[in-house]
Amino acid sequence: MLKTKNCLALGLVLLLVLGILAGCGGPSEPVDLDEEENGVEENGGEELVLLEEGVLKAAFNADFPPFEMRDENDVLCGFDYDLMNELGKIMGYEVHFDDVPFDGIFAGLGTAYDVVISGVTINDERLLTMDFSDPYFDAGQVIVVRKGYDGIAGEEDLPGKKLGVQIGTTGQDVLTDMEEIADDDILVYDNYPLAFIDLVNGGSDAVVCDVPVAKTEAKRNDKVELVSEEPFTVEFYGIAVAKGNSKMVEELNAALAQVKESGVYDELLVKWFVEYEGEE
């Protein structure tokens, strides 16, 4: 008796939940398109609205040197960190940073923080769910291998090899989109440091990542090297904002232009990609 009752209750609960899912899945798409359009219009002429007045909340995953990381004293730093502070200064807001795992970082966009500046590559897929500032960094994908490994000379050699990437990065997207590469051959790590450890350990044949990441790793880790410094894809980093927040895009682009014009941008490039040697 009891058993039947329990099963019934369980079934009901599942039906209910699935029902909600189905109900939401169906009609919601056309509806939310409307909302987005409305949002754009309404937002267009108004003042920029921040989650917290006077404070620009930015998120990144501080595991991506030299863009965002923690120094030996566990203090946040990096190219993105400095750039965002400069942009904030121009826009007239104090910038607060959140260190968030990359695989969930976009979920909080517009709810937990205003922007994501975390070496985010602008691509079509992302443009469906978020908006971007103008590109602020050119970062194509390169291949990193163990020093002396000659099995890979270029992207044409990638199929059939074990390839490491950080979860949610452009590297993962690029490899997933290459049809000749089997899904099982793409090893997805929590972050690039782990991907490089497993590369050295022999778990993968190559790691695919953005140029600055590769160069920084090669600089501090003498067991790995770049197959070529020339990227095999064209990638640009942008600052991600919530879909429809065109006022924010506008202000960011104005500030970016000013940073580049004033020469501050070039100073940062030198600081993080010429002078910075990497830790460890």
Place this chain on the structure above:
Amino acid sequence: MIKVSDLYKNFADLEVLKGVSAHIRQGEVVVVVGPSGSGKSTFLRCLNYLEQPTGGEIVFEGTVLSNSQVNINRVRQEMGMVFQQFNLFPHMTVTKNVALSPMKVKGMGEAEAVELAHSLLGQVGLADKVDAYPGQLSGGQQQRVANARALAMEPKVMLFDEPTSALDPEMINEVLDVMKDLAHKGMTMVVVSHEMGFAREVGNRVIFMDEGRFVEEGSPEEIFTNPQNPRTQAFLSKIL
């Protein structure tokens, strides 16, 4: 058959047996009586090494039990034991309880072991309970199963640890009848018990034990009607 000399047993700081000696002969029924805490159960449990003596020696059929070469499992096959709480295996039928050790220890075939079990259960009057589980039986019936289980190994001696003390009074006779029957068939028995009736009727010898020592021993007649030691007298006056 069993020769016990100068046996000592300590539990941590507590001295339970303080040098007891006894000789149990073939076919003899020895009843050990005494107040609770006198060490009589410990004495019995030392005989088959469920408790390891602290000092002294036990020789069973010429085998010195304290010898490290001795396979104690072998020795125990020849000494059946019936516990106060019976300790039947609750997850097995009565038949399996009896048949298990002949099968697993002696390597007897299952059909033969089941036949043996049924025959022994018949002898103790439980032919109709062979498929029951211990939990479905009365105390007296459980006690008789425990008897049959011990007998299934065809032991040369049977040890009884207060076999009737956990039973309701109306069940005591059925159990004593089974034990009397066993004694009349010539089984050597060592019984720790308060059953003076049983001791009188089938006991060859009664040992009175107090504070870890054998205080007095003799025929049931001598001990019960004419005890010499004042402690024996005091004890008997309380329970008779």
Place this chain on the structure above:
Amino acid sequence: MVLQVIKWSYAIKVLPNLLRGTVITIKLALLGVIAGIIIGTIVGLIRVNRTKILYQLATVYVEVIRGTPMLVQLVLFFYGLPQIIGYRMEPFTAAFITFGLNSGAYTSEIVRGGIQSIDRGQMEAARSLGMSYFQAMWYIVLPQAFRRILPPLGNEFIILLKDTALASTVTLQEMMRVGQIQMARTGQPFPVYVMAALIYLVMTLPLSQGVRWLERRMGAGDQGL
């Protein structure tokens, strides 16, 4: 403020991928719990028997495994060990070993408790019949202990099933990692993780029902098995 719109249709879209991850999740949990039962029974017996050196080794094993986070062990096995011994395990192997060792440590305590809950008289009765220690354990004590062990063992399996999500960190594409990948690509955590949570629930709910049923049956008494 612009709220991100939740696209529930993604929940259905990612389902086939999630189910592929589920197969690995189940495989890992099952193998882990089987290894755990074998290790746990042996270690549990050692801890009951108290043979000196073995007992101390077993105690160290149980305390170290139970006293450190599984994630730390997993990362050490997979990323750390190759740098010391020069041998790298496959992700599944590393995860299997970690889960087996963990499940073994917890199961050994369950087994130990189960054995110690059986009346001493059972062991004595078996020994008095001439059975060896191991025969008495195997035929008399363990079968009775097993009935008491079964419900907590079921709970241990449920915990292990959920803990397999940790294996995502060694690149194993079990359900959690599949979910993370899908989420990173779609930017839609809600539908993806709700779906994943539902699949975990579909697996764990019948299990916990089963455990409850076993507990009820056990309460009914000792007759039969």
